Amino acid sequence: MKSVVQEASSVAKAVDAGWRKANKPAEFRVCVMEEGKSGFLGFNSEPAKIVVYFDDKPKAKEQPRRAQKRRTQAAPVRPAKTTQRPSLRTTSQPSQAAPSKKVEPKVAETPVVRQQRELKPREATKQNDVNEVLWTPDMVEVVREWISQALQAMSGNATKFSIQPSRYYLKVVMEQPLLDDSDRERRLFAGFATLTMQALRRATRKKLRGFKVVLSSKGS
Incomplete structure (x- = not known):
């Protein structure tokens, strides 16, 4: 200094x-x-x-x-040697990967045949489910007795009707109309269906989800 x-x-x-x-x-x-x-x-x-x-x-x-x-200016020159090495490796890879591409289409054909074979039994089970009747004879008998008693109490006369179960639906068809007015008759049948399902649940002690009673008449 x-x-x-x-x-x-x-x-x-x-x-x-x-x-x-x-x-x-x-x-x-x-x-x-x-x-x-x-x-x-x-x-x-x-x-x-x-x-x-x-x-x-x-x-x-x-x-x-x-x-x-x-x-520092001379240091960046060194990576130039390393950048040339990956180019040598990449040139050798396509020759090894080429035979694998030829094998892929043959392997992909086999699962398609298996899927087609498995679809046939599934379609058969679906058709069986459509034709299956879920209403048991005991359940149908409970509905028959309740509707008979309700009609007897309402009109004082016995009214004939038919019952046809179809999976979750139970179709009840009266032989003749109960009321002259078709709109009032539909409302009456809707109330009957609700009360019938309530009586059926109490008798079977089950929730019966999806089950329905549908009432109609031949003349309506």
């Missing part, structure tokens, strides 16, 4: 002169020894006095920096 003592009429001029005297260093420190005084008409004036501290070895620091820059 070196220092230069400089005097001038002001601190600013002393700093500028001292910096130039020290060969314009990039980094330096200034210590003000005397700020200076100006007298009347220049009499009894005192100059400003400063000290400039600076390092006189800037070149020694620049040399390792330049060496580091050269190393």
Whole structure:
């Protein structure tokens, strides 16, 4: 670390002169020894006095920096060798993968035949489910007795009707209309169906989800 003592009429001029005297260093420190005084008409004036501290070895620091820059610039050249290696590997892969493509269509044909064979028994089971009757004889008998008693209480005469179960539905068809007005008769049959299902649930003690009783008449 070196220092230069400089005097001038002001601190600013002393700093500028001292910096130039020290060969314009990039980094330096200034210590003000005397700020200076100006007298009347220049009499009894005192100059400003400063000290400039600076390092006189800037070149020694620049040399390792330049060496580091050269190393960093030369470093990216090395990956160029590694980038050429994957190209050699990729060229050998297509020759090994080519025979596997020929085998794939043969393997894909076998599951299609199995699926076609399995569909036939499933279709047969669906047809059996459609023809299956879910209403048991005991359930049909409960509905028959309840409707007979309800019609006897309503009209005082026995009314003939037929019952035909079809999966979840139980179709009850009256031999003759109960009312002259068809709209009123439909509302009556809807109420009968609801009450019949309630009586059936109480008798069987089952929820019977999906089961329905449908009433109608031949003349309606």
